Amino acid sequence: MDVSRTDPGPAGAALSRRSLIKRGLLGGALLAAGGAGFLALRGGRSVPLPPDGLRVFDPRQFAVLDAVARRMIRPRAGWPTVDEVGVARAADRIAAGVEPSAQKELQQLLGLFENGLASFVFGGRTRPFTLLDGAEQDRVLAEWRDSGLALRRTGYAALRTLVLAGYYQSPSVWPAMGYGGPPAIFSQTGVPVWRGGDVPRPDDNGVWHGEPLQ
Amino acid sequence: MSGRILTGRDHPVDTILHCDVAVVGSGAGGSVLAERLTARGLDVVLLEEGGHWTRASFDGREDHSYPRLYQEMANRATDDQSVLILQGRNVGGGTTVNWCTSFRTPGEVLERWRDQHGVKGLSEEALRPHWEAIEKRLHIAEWPLERMNANNRVLWDGCGKLGYSRGLVRRNVHNCANLGYCGLGCPIDAKMAMGVTLIPDAVEKGMRVQANASVRRLLLGDRRVAGVEAILLDPETDRPTGVTLTVKARTVAVCGGAINSPALLLRSGLDGNGNVGKRFFLHPVVIMSATMPEPVVPWTGAPQAAYSRHFIDRGPGKVGFILEVPPIMPLIAATVFPGTGEEHQALLERLPYIQSTIAICHDGLLPEDVGGTIRLRDPAERRVSIEYPLRPFHFEAFRAACKEMARIQLAAGAREVISLHSVPVRIRRPEDVDAALDAAPWEAGRVRVATAHQMGGCAMGADPRTSVVDSTLRYHGMDNLFVVDGSVFPTSLGVNPQESIFGIARWASQFVAAATA
Numbered sequence: 205m206d207v208s209r210t211d212p213g214p215a216g217a218a219l220s221r222r223s224l225i226k227r228g229l230l231g232g233a234l235l236a237a238g239g240a241g242f243l244a245l246r247g248g249r250s251v252p253l254p255p256d257g258l259r260v261f262d263p264r265q266f267a268v269l270d271a272v273a274r275r276m277i278r279p280r281a282g283w284p285t286v287d288e289v290g291v292a293r294a295a296d297r298i299a300a301g302v303e304p305s306a307q308k309e310l311q312q313l314l315g316l317f318e319n320g321l322a323s324f325v326f327g328g329r330t331r332p333f334t335l336l337d338g339a340e341q342d343r344v345l346a347e348w349r350d351s352g353l354a355l356r357r358t359g360y361a362a363l364r365t366l367v368l369a370g371y372y373q374s375p376s377v378w379p380a381m382g383y384g385g386p387p388a389i390f391s392q393t394g395v396p397v398w399r400g401g402d403v404p405r406p407d408d409n410g411v412w413h414g415e416p417l418q
Numbered sequence: 419m420s421g422r423i424l425t426g427r428d429h430p431v432d433t434i435l436h437c438d439v440a441v442v443g444s445g446a447g448g449s450v451l452a453e454r455l456t457a458r459g460l461d462v463v464l465l466e467e468g469g470h471w472t473r474a475s476f477d478g479r480e481d482h483s484y485p486r487l488y489q490e491m492a493n494r495a496t497d498d499q500s501v502l503i504l505q506g507r508n509v510g511g512g513t514t515v516n517w518c519t520s521f522r523t524p525g526e527v528l529e530r531w532r533d534q535h536g537v538k539g540l541s542e543e544a545l546r547p548h549w550e551a552i553e554k555r556l557h558i559a560e561w562p563l564e565r566m567n568a569n570n571r572v573l574w575d576g577c578g579k580l581g582y583s584r585g586l587v588r589r590n591v592h593n594c595a596n597l598g599y600c601g602l603g604c605p606i607d608a609k610m611a612m613g614v615t616l617i618p619d620a621v622e623k624g625m626r627v628q629a630n631a632s633v634r635r636l637l638l639g640d641r642r643v644a645g646v647e648a649i650l651l652d653p654e655t656d657r658p659t660g661v662t663l664t665v666k667a668r669t670v671a672v673c674g675g676a677i678n679s680p681a682l683l684l685r686s687g688l689d690g691n692g693n694v695g696k697r698f699f700l701h702p703v704v705i706m707s708a709t710m711p712e713p714v715v716p717w718t719g720a721p722q723a724a725y726s727r728h729f730i731d732r733g734p735g736k737v738g739f740i741l742e743v744p745p746i747m748p749l750i751a752a753t754v755f756p757g758t759g760e761e762h763q764a765l766l767e768r769l770p771y772i773q774s775t776i777a778i779c780h781d782g783l784l785p786e787d788v789g790g791t792i793r794l795r796d797p798a799e800r801r802v803s804i805e806y807p808l809r810p811f812h813f814e815a816f817r818a819a820c821k822e823m824a825r826i827q828l829a830a831g832a833r834e835v836i837s838l839h840s841v842p843v844r845i846r847r848p849e850d851v852d853a854a855l856d857a858a859p860w861e862a863g864r865v866r867v868a869t870a871h872q873m874g875g876c877a878m879g880a881d882p883r884t885s886v887v888d889s890t891l892r893y894h895g896m897d898n899l900f901v902v903d904g905s906v907f908p909t910s911l912g913v914n915p916q917e918s919i920f921g922i923a924r925w926a927s928q929f930v931a932a933a934t935a
């Protein structure tokens with residue numbers, strides 16, 4: 205069964221209300237289930253973990269992040285590789301800074317990507333994402349991106365942002381983008397911070413020298 | 419005696435402070451209000467959830483600045499991720515990270531609030547002395563054409579060629595070096611943000627500032643508020659330290675902005691007859707990006723210098739828009755620009771040549787445009803639910819705006835213009851603009867929409883059945899609780915909001931002072 209055939213295209217192709225409701229409910233239930241479910245337990249690819257450990261994701265979720273990163277950032281002359289930047293590790297660190305409830309949603313989303321049952325319902329596949337070849341992975345990502353279900357587009361947007369932020373936060377990508385970095389000559393980092401109290405306010409702290417303003 | 423600026427580490431144990439006025443939120447509204455009240459001799463405590471960051475740490479790096487200075491690490495969004503929300507979170511709030519654009523509130527907007535929302539006394543005449551004082555203190559002045567960067571020149575020149583009206587942006591800067599890093603905190607304090615102007619002015623006069631204080635609830639009695647209760651956050655990790663700070667006050671002003679102010683009221687059990695969190699507007703923004711024949715280096719130079727309000731009034735039934743230019747830095751470019759893989763990287767390799775123009779849509783004017791809704795998730799959670807349904811009238815405006823932006827960019831010499839659809843539309847010739855963009859998918863989650871202007875959620879008005887605060891910004895039915903920030907706007911503004919918030923906060927300080935006497 206290829207359920208993806210009934211998935212409407214990006215230009216807003218018609219989808220019957222009945223099937224939208226059915227699929228919407230199913231999608232919601234699957235997201236809530238996250239990585240749980242019997243098909244989810246089928247083994248995916250495992251990748252080496254960062255020596256300093258993971259803060260938010262488990263090894264399965266980490267492997268999905270790593271796989272997505274390799275599709276969203278391609279080997280290209282002048283660009284650091286996914287491995288050099290450590291994209292999945294960086295994404296894990298970024299996720300460590302978000303609210304616990306948002307962390308849980310990201311974990312569920314990655315679980316859903318890998319989850320065989322979800323893949324079957326969405327795309328007629330039962331193999332985990334990490335075991336698909338590159339072209340198949342690209343197809344799955346495009347299905348999420350262009351899905352008629354807002355839930356999947358939302359999930360795609362969140363995953364894309366997390367993975368790209370994990371790569372592009374690194375100053376090592378600046379040269380490839382023609383960016384020379386912040387103008388260090390103007391940097392005043394490390395100057396004393398005025399916090400009031402007994403210390404007089406320094407003149408370079410925006411002191412007003414005009415007449416009093418009423 | 420001088421006050422102090424304290425952080426989340428300065429109270430090792432639960433603490434109770436007493437003051438005349440507790441001001442919750444240190445952005446454009448809270449800072450102006452707090453300074454005015456302090457100048458009147460009142461004892462003010464200014465609470466801020468974000469950290470106290472200054473030029474001592476403004477190193478121009480996106481990966482450092484977004485987590486420190488923005489709500490949710492600059493990744494705040496509507497629940498469905500369809501609208502990216504850029505919003506400040508630090509001592510100084512949005513004024514620390516905005517692009518310095520300073521407009522007075524348009525007269526027709528104030529008239530609409532008077533005529534359709536029953537707002538009394540808030541006229542251009544009433545606001546003028548406040549705007550004049552603020553403009554003087556913050557050195558607000560037109561940015562000269564000869565200093566306009568190449569990025570803004572595209573909008574300026576394109577509008578000139580097409581005969582569209584255009585203007586020069588007024589900016590709150592002093593000795594500006596035209597660096598372009600306004601959005602990451604000005605490294606040389608040339609931006610006249612609240613953190614280097616009115617906040618230290620008031621601290622010198624005795625105001626106490628408490629950074630890293632997340633106010634969880636108002637301490638409510640019958641028709642009165644007795645103060646606020648905050649949890650302190652660690653300045654480095656932003657996680658709760660376990661310490662509670664209670665501030666007892668004769669008057670409380672909620673100034674957390676259009677998302678956090680309604681959330682605080684709701685957490686405290688105040689729903690304003692169901693109006694709190696409603697009529698939330700955010701000037702939804704769509705973007706077109708052009709490849710120019712010469713570098714525009716979109717991260718350098720005063721970020722906003724040219725604008726066009728040519729399309730602000732598009733006639734009945736249509737949403738108007740203002741055209742401006744955003745600075746583009748590498749990290750935000752990577753996440754906001756469409757695509758992935760080779761195509762995405764090829765686009766980013768051309769970053770120095772890419773000019774982006776934005777259309778800021780003037781929402782909240784059509785009768786059917788009731789805006790979005792702020793709701794609580796789990797009350798213990800800091801993240802709130804933000805819904806902003808994109809409706810057909812939004813997409814009509816988005817499409818029209820993208821067409822105009824493409825025409826402007828092509829008129830200014832662009833080789834190619836792309837839309838920020840998840841699969842971008844590519845346009846090389848003016849005659850292709852209409853057909854290409856008419857064929858694009860205009861649906862939430864298929865085209866990048868963003869906002870840097872959050873308004874509404876605690877609308878002011880005469881009628882408690884349809885508004886949250888009255889024309890003195892006092893919460894209906896409470897004697898000493900005020901809301902003083904952009905959340906009180908009954909509609910959006912059609913201009914960048916900071917100076918409107920400054921002006922209204924300064925004007926409203928008289929009512930807050932009177933309630934505290």
